[in-house]
Amino acid sequence: MNRRSLxxxxxxxxxxxxxxxFLAGPIAYCAWIAFTDLxxxxxxxxxxxxxxxxxxxxxxxxxxxxxxxxxxxxxxxxLIGQNTLxxxxxxxxxxxxxxxxxxxxxxxxxxxxxxxxxxxFLLYAFFRKEGTLNALLDLLHLxxxxxxxTLPILAVSFANxxxxxxxxxxxxxxxxxxxxxxxxxxxxxxxxxxxxRMWHITLxxxxxxxxxxxxxxxxxxxxxxxxxxxxxxxGPGDRSQTLPLFMYEQAFQNSMIGYGTAVALLLLLVGxxxxxxxxxxxxxxx
Amino acid sequence: MPVRPTAVLPSLxxxxxxxxxxxxxxxxxSDPDTVKVSFKQSTDNSIHVMDDYLADIKKQFEKAxxxxxxxxxxxxxxxxxxxxxxxxxxxxxxxxxxxxxEDTFLINSDITSGYLKPLDAYLAKWPDWNRFIDTAKAAxxxxxGKTYGVPDGTDTRGLWYDKGIFAKAxxxxxxxxxxxxxxxxxxxxxxxxxxxxxxxxxxxxxPAGEAATMQGFEMxxxxxxxxxxxxxxxxxxxxxxxxxxxxxxxxxxYREKLGPDxxxxxxxxxxxxxxxxxxxxxxxxxxxxGSWLPQDWLPGSGHEWPEWSRKLGLAYMPTxxxxxxxxxxxxxxxxxxxxxxxANPDLAFDFIRAMQTKANAQxxxxxxxxxxxxxxxxxxxxxxKAQPGIKFFTDLVASTHYRPAYPxxxxxxxxxxxxxxxxxTGDTSVEEAARNYDDSLKEATDNQVIEx
Numbered sequence: 001m002n003r004r005s006l007x008x009x010x011x012x013x014x015x016x017x018x019x020x021x022f023l024a025g026p027i028a029y030c031a032w033i034a035f036t037d038l039x040x041x042x043x044x045x046x047x048x049x050x051x052x053x054x055x056x057x058x059x060x061x062x063x064x065x066x067x068x069x070x071x072x073x074x075x076x077x078x079l080i081g082q083n084t085l086x087x088x089x090x091x092x093x094x095x096x097x098x099x100x101x102x103x104x105x106x107x108x109x110x111x112x113x114x115x116x117x118x119x120x121f122l123l124y125a126f127f128r129k130e131g132t133l134n135a136l137l138d139l140l141h142l143x144x145x146x147x148x149x150t151l152p153i154l155a156v157s158f159a160n161x162x163x164x165x166x167x168x169x170x171x172x173x174x175x176x177x178x179x180x181x182x183x184x185x186x187x188x189x190x191x192x193x194x195x196x197r198m199w200h201i202t203l204x205x206x207x208x209x210x211x212x213x214x215x216x217x218x219x220x221x222x223x224x225x226x227x228x229x230x231x232x233x234x235g236p237g238d239r240s241q242t243l244p245l246f247m248y249e250q251a252f253q254n255s256m257i258g259y260g261t262a263v264a265l266l267l268l269l270v271g272x273x274x275x276x277x278x279x280x281x282x283x284x285x286x
Numbered sequence: 287m288p289v290r291p292t293a294v295l296p297s298l299x300x301x302x303x304x305x306x307x308x309x310x311x312x313x314x315x316s317d318p319d320t321v322k323v324s325f326k327q328s329t330d331n332s333i334h335v336m337d338d339y340l341a342d343i344k345k346q347f348e349k350a351x352x353x354x355x356x357x358x359x360x361x362x363x364x365x366x367x368x369x370x371x372x373x374x375x376x377x378x379x380x381x382x383x384x385x386x387x388e389d390t391f392l393i394n395s396d397i398t399s400g401y402l403k404p405l406d407a408y409l410a411k412w413p414d415w416n417r418f419i420d421t422a423k424a425a426x427x428x429x430x431g432k433t434y435g436v437p438d439g440t441d442t443r444g445l446w447y448d449k450g451i452f453a454k455a456x457x458x459x460x461x462x463x464x465x466x467x468x469x470x471x472x473x474x475x476x477x478x479x480x481x482x483x484x485x486x487x488x489x490x491x492x493p494a495g496e497a498a499t500m501q502g503f504e505m506x507x508x509x510x511x512x513x514x515x516x517x518x519x520x521x522x523x524x525x526x527x528x529x530x531x532x533x534x535x536x537x538x539x540y541r542e543k544l545g546p547d548x549x550x551x552x553x554x555x556x557x558x559x560x561x562x563x564x565x566x567x568x569x570x571x572x573x574x575x576g577s578w579l580p581q582d583w584l585p586g587s588g589h590e591w592p593e594w595s596r597k598l599g600l601a602y603m604p605t606x607x608x609x610x611x612x613x614x615x616x617x618x619x620x621x622x623x624x625x626x627x628x629a630n631p632d633l634a635f636d637f638i639r640a641m642q643t644k645a646n647a648q649x650x651x652x653x654x655x656x657x658x659x660x661x662x663x664x665x666x667x668x669x670x671k672a673q674p675g676i677k678f679f680t681d682l683v684a685s686t687h688y689r690p691a692y693p694x695x696x697x698x699x700x701x702x703x704x705x706x707x708x709x710x711t712g713d714t715s716v717e718e719a720a721r722n723y724d725d726s727l728k729e730a731t732d733n734q735v736i737e738x
Binding site: 149253 | 367
């Protein structure tokens with residue numbers, strides 16, 4: 001081993017060691033637990049069970065229901081909601097006057113900065129039967145209902161949009177700011193209207209930002225727990241029980257740590273599928 | 287690309303560091319003169335009933351045992367997370383305290399895990415143990431016949447009713463139904479004559495959690511001829527008539543709109559809504575609930591309602607057709623237990639004895655709105671007069687039932703909540719919900735089931 005490369009490696013070793021110890025270690029341990037029948041309580045010894053937990057999961061209607069709801073939640077709140085709304089806000093704010101821009105930005109970012117649990121309580125208060133939304137509907141003489149009961153997955157999706165849009169908005173504000181003025185101006189001179197400029201110039205130019213944003217949003221949305229827990233606890237029934245809530249129920253309420261961890265690994269898998277799709281999107285050139 | 291020799295270095299270092307870090311955790315050693323006591327601290331900062339009580343016992347104990355020290359190790363968490371944290375501590379000798387506060391709900395499960403130590407040898411030499419009533423002694427008894435915990439009180443359940451609403455509905459002020467039908471009839475009368483209130487609350491469904499199972503379902507089931515668990519056969523009971531009858535009761539309440547609006551009944555905060563809003567504001571006729579409700583209405587609790595004892599009446603929950611013994615109650619409660627990996631078990635038991643002198647036990651029941659499981663305290667007039675309702679709920683101890691708190695119980699409880707929720711929303715019929723329960727039961731208990 002030569003002295004110089006040894007000296008060069010030294011500064012990065014602490015970081016590497018920490019990574020291995022605190023990141024790779026627990027992940028490897030989790031992966032191992034997923035193949036055992038470990039319980040938090042009620043069991044003298046745990047044993048290796050192979051793929052049993054995964055087999056159980058795919059035969060478990062509640063698990064399949066949770067996968068479906070997770071997909072709905074992610075597509076509605078992240079792909080469609082946060083992403084589109086964030087882009088729209090960023091585009092509109094470029095044209096708005098400064099006070100409007102500051103005010104809108106301030107409100108959106110406040111929603112983002114609030115702790116998840118606080119945001120959950122606020123939106124619970126907004127959607128519940130005696131909540132703000134129904135009070136507004138009453139005022140307009142429209143029929144009110146308990147949104148958390150009738151449309152739970154949409155209510156929590158909306159909550160996630162409300163909370164997470166700021167992130168997309170910031171990403172897109174930065175991306176739009178990067179587009180050289182001359183290009184947009186040239187297109188304008190050529191007679192391209194707003195929509196055409198958006199479709200043919202702006203979107204292709206910020207394609208990479210869209211990809212990155214989608215990926216980060218999706219991963220974040222897949223793991224949302226506190227928001228849904230506070231608003232509905234996954235209910236009524238299992239109608240808003242996404243994978244993280246299902247995992248919590250299995251691991252900590254039913255004490256089945258092994259099974260819960262297996263579900264966590266499957267969630268990781270869903271996340272990586274989404275990531276791979278976005279990476280591919282990023283790679284292709286127009 | 288060839289691998290550079292330095293690539294090996296980080297992994298070597300990591301191993302070395304990991305090894306040293308792991309060994310560094312050990313060797314902390316336990317002081318043989320200190321007893322570590324873990325307990326559940328309220329998540330509400332304004333409530334320190336338990337903290338104050340334990341601080342007092344600590345002082346007494348240290349005075350009576352010179353040279354010995356008590357270290358209080360509070361765990362601040364809501365119920366469900368408290369269990370999880372405690373179970374993690376109990377797994378290792380390094381983190382296991384000497385004395386822990388265990389819910390009877392999970393004690394058998396922790397016994398099966400080998401987390402706790404049998405106390406029979408200590409109990410045999412402790413005269414006060416004979417003061418405990420038999421049902422309470424059984425609460426922490428495991429399938430192996432050994433006892434693993436000393437209960438520090440219990441709770442019971444019954445019907446709370448609003449005297450104002452009853453007067454408007456023309457129902458008697460000293461109401462005592464004899465059968466389920468009489469409960470339902472009273473609710474129907476309220477619905478007809480006092481239309482703007484909720485006639486009857488029965489907790490239901492997964493959002494209410496264990497409250498649905500215990501305050502709701504089991505209060506009904508144990509008033510039939512059937513139970514959840516067959517002690518003789520050591521198996522869970524499937525397909526019983528009582529199970530279907532109890533579900534039918536729940537279905538009737540929600541189908542006839544005698545209960546809260548279904549969306550409110552399935553709100554995760556239903557207990558807070560009932561205790562903080564519906565009852566104090568006179569908007570609920572009858573509530574099937576636990577003995578601890580007045581805790582929330584005491585001065586300084588944030589929802590003061592001292593008039594409750596004049597406005598609310600208490601009736602015991604009748605059995606289905608009024609069959610003997612006529613009334614039903616379910617009980618839970620907490621026990622003090624010694625971890626299997628405790629460093630100072632003897633000292634820990636001494637601390638239990640200090641907490642359970644008659645005077646200290648009585649102090650605790652009163653502070654905690656608890657119900658006595660000791661006959662000497664229960665017979666003391668000072669205890670009975672300490673709070674309205676305490677005598678009513680203490681008398682129920684004689685006809686109370688404890689849950690079959692075996693390791694599968696939490697899963698069984700979830701299955702019950704699912705069955706209840708199905709009939710509450712009307713998504714499933716009673717027969718269907720009962721069949722689904724039987725399937726879940728077989729799965730949850732590894733088929734340790736007998737068919738009735």
